[in-house]
Amino acid sequence: MKTTATSLTPLKALDRIHSIDIMRGIVLFGILLMNINGMALAHAYEDPTASGGATSWDLYTWMTTNMVFEGTMRALFSLLFGAGMFILLNRLETRGAGLKAADIYFRRLMWLLLFGLIHSYLLLWTGEILFSYALMGFLVYSFRNLPPKTLISIALVLFSIGTIWNYAEYNSAKQLTEDMVLVEQYQSDGKALTEDLKASELMWNELQQERSPEAITAYNANMQKGYFDVVAFLAPINMHFEKHYLYRYDVWDILSMMLLGIAFFKLNILSAVKSYRFYFIMMIIGYTVGFSVNYYEIQLIIDHDFSMLSFAKSNISYDLGRVAVAMGHIGLIMLFCKSPIFIRLKVALSNVGKMALTNYVMHSIFALFLFTGAGFGLFGEFQRHELLYIVFSIWIFQLITSAIWLRYFHFGPLEWLWRNLSYNKRHPIKKE
Numbered sequence: 001m002k003t004t005a006t007s008l009t010p011l012k013a014l015d016r017i018h019s020i021d022i023m024r025g026i027v028l029f030g031i032l033l034m035n036i037n038g039m040a041l042a043h044a045y046e047d048p049t050a051s052g053g054a055t056s057w058d059l060y061t062w063m064t065t066n067m068v069f070e071g072t073m074r075a076l077f078s079l080l081f082g083a084g085m086f087i088l089l090n091r092l093e094t095r096g097a098g099l100k101a102a103d104i105y106f107r108r109l110m111w112l113l114l115f116g117l118i119h120s121y122l123l124l125w126t127g128e129i130l131f132s133y134a135l136m137g138f139l140v141y142s143f144r145n146l147p148p149k150t151l152i153s154i155a156l157v158l159f160s161i162g163t164i165w166n167y168a169e170y171n172s173a174k175q176l177t178e179d180m181v182l183v184e185q186y187q188s189d190g191k192a193l194t195e196d197l198k199a200s201e202l203m204w205n206e207l208q209q210e211r212s213p214e215a216i217t218a219y220n221a222n223m224q225k226g227y228f229d230v231v232a233f234l235a236p237i238n239m240h241f242e243k244h245y246l247y248r249y250d251v252w253d254i255l256s257m258m259l260l261g262i263a264f265f266k267l268n269i270l271s272a273v274k275s276y277r278f279y280f281i282m283m284i285i286g287y288t289v290g291f292s293v294n295y296y297e298i299q300l301i302i303d304h305d306f307s308m309l310s311f312a313k314s315n316i317s318y319d320l321g322r323v324a325v326a327m328g329h330i331g332l333i334m335l336f337c338k339s340p341i342f343i344r345l346k347v348a349l350s351n352v353g354k355m356a357l358t359n360y361v362m363h364s365i366f367a368l369f370l371f372t373g374a375g376f377g378l379f380g381e382f383q384r385h386e387l388l389y390i391v392f393s394i395w396i397f398q399l400i401t402s403a404i405w406l407r408y409f410h411f412g413p414l415e416w417l418w419r420n421l422s423y424n425k426r427h428p429i430k431k432e
Contacts, residue, residue, distance in 0.1 A: 016354070017087075019272035019337040022346050023066055024080050024353030026333055029395050032363050036387045038127045038346035042219035042380060043211050046128070047305045050211045053219075061385040067294045068286035071322030072329055075257045079326070081133050082258025083265040086144050102141070108422035109137045115418070120238045124230055124372060125364040129254075131242060136255045143259055148181075150190070151263035155256040159319045162252025163168035168283070168314040173312035182203050207308065220380030252319075257326075269330065272337040279331040286328025293321030346418075351402040354392035355412030359398050366394060 022064050038045040041052040042310070048054035048062040077261030090102035144149060179200035193201065209215055222233040264270050270284075298329035337346065352359055356360035369375030370390070382390075405412065409429050411419065416429045 014348070014373065017233060017271055018346075018350055020080060020083065020270055020336060021269070021328065021350040021353035023076070023330075023333045024356045025351070026353075027073050027076045027080065028352060029068050029398075030355050031360070032391050032394060033069050033388075034073060035127055035363065036053070036367075036391050037384065039125065039364070040379060040382055040387055042216045044384065046311065047306060048060070048384060051216050052381060052382070052387075053305065057385040058279075058383050059243075061296055062389065066298055067291060068325065070294075072290075072299065072317065072326040074253070074415065075322055075326040075331060077129070078133070078136075078254045078257035079261035079264065081137070081269075083270055084261075085137055085140055085258075086262045086265060087142055088139075089141075104283050104422055105141065106138070108418070109134045111421045113355075115414075116229055119361060119364060120242070121231065122365045123361065124234055124368050124374075125239060126234055126237050128364070132254055134248045135246065136250055136258055137249075139255055140258050140262070144262060148263035148266045151259045151266075155259045155263070156258035158252050159219055162249070163316065165201035165220055165248070165252070165269070166312075166318060170309075170312040170316055172239060173309050176200055176204060177309050183324075185214060201236065216380070221421060223372055223379035224377040225373040226287045227372070230372045230374065257323075262393050264330075264432030269334070272334045274334070276335065279334040281331070283328045283331030283335065286331060290321050290323075293317050305346075336390060348399045348403055349407050350432030352398055352422060354406060355402050357414060358412035358414040359402065361414060363394065364407055366390075 041050075044052040048058060052058060054062065075208075088108070089101055089105055092104060097104070099119065105113070111135035112130055115423040116128055117136060119125055119130055120128040135283060143154065146154075180199055182202050183197050183204075190316060197389075223230060225233070261270075268274060300314050301310045327375065336342070371377070371379040404411075408431055410416070410427075410431060411429055413429075416427065420426050
């Protein structure tokens, strides 16, 4: 089908769904709350005893962020990405783009994949998500026209597979713990270890060594070196994440939420057009289930002194807790979007959401100069709760700068570049 050049253009301001922009801005800020721990501390994203402090305010910070934000912000970001890619395709196909729609869609993902590689290897963020989103986005294309019920059902199956895998890993951790009890018994009795017990002892020692004070000190020292030294140090870590996380987590964690995002968009849940009652019930059910599960997991870990086995056991119910809290967040955010108050705050958050890619990458640029040796070299120097001051400062900065930028320009700089590359055409960026 022949299309006109004017029909294949990015979303204009009047075409945007403001509730999604607001939600994207909120979620972006929530993601920084979690990511800052990986950006500034060694092995502390999950385990606060590794570095950054696990007592007093540091413990409270870990408990609060894990209760409210861990996994849920990533889930919502994935959900919004799925919805956004569906909106792109649906708009292009509605305007008669035909195969051009697929051309734009896959070229968009191809460039996002490259952005992800640059983001991880050159901007030094090992927890970057763009690479994974691009790969999962290739799979999303085939599911886009399925009805919401089918999409939700597929997502539930993916969650279930991830949970089964988590349970299998818990059993492995349990077996390893039991093996170490036997190792101690064998050694106290002067008996020779079996080959299986030798392998378990080696694995256990490697796990303990990775989070030992000596290993943390060495990790901090490597991160405080010059830029190219840090690039070389993080390269194998990035490579491991991109290979291992793809099949271990991305399909069950990211693709599932992308499919939910398409389903929720088709059901008009993300457009803030449902009733106040609908979103209130969604919030109450989501938070009741999610916070109960998350509290159980946190208490389990604390009661067992942050043991490896307690983390593995808490992961069994991880998806139930994080997805339920994410549903509660959606209900609350949509109520916020529908309310007639806090208009200026909603506009400011919407501006942040419109520049989500730019602002997300900006987090890593701030971290590069603050924490690595390419800048001030402050990696490992902050306690967990002290990082909150940095997070809040970045929030304020991006609320202000996003508003100023969009006063004069149609898109954020990276959004503009991504659109030009996706559509294979230069679009005007400056407002008349």
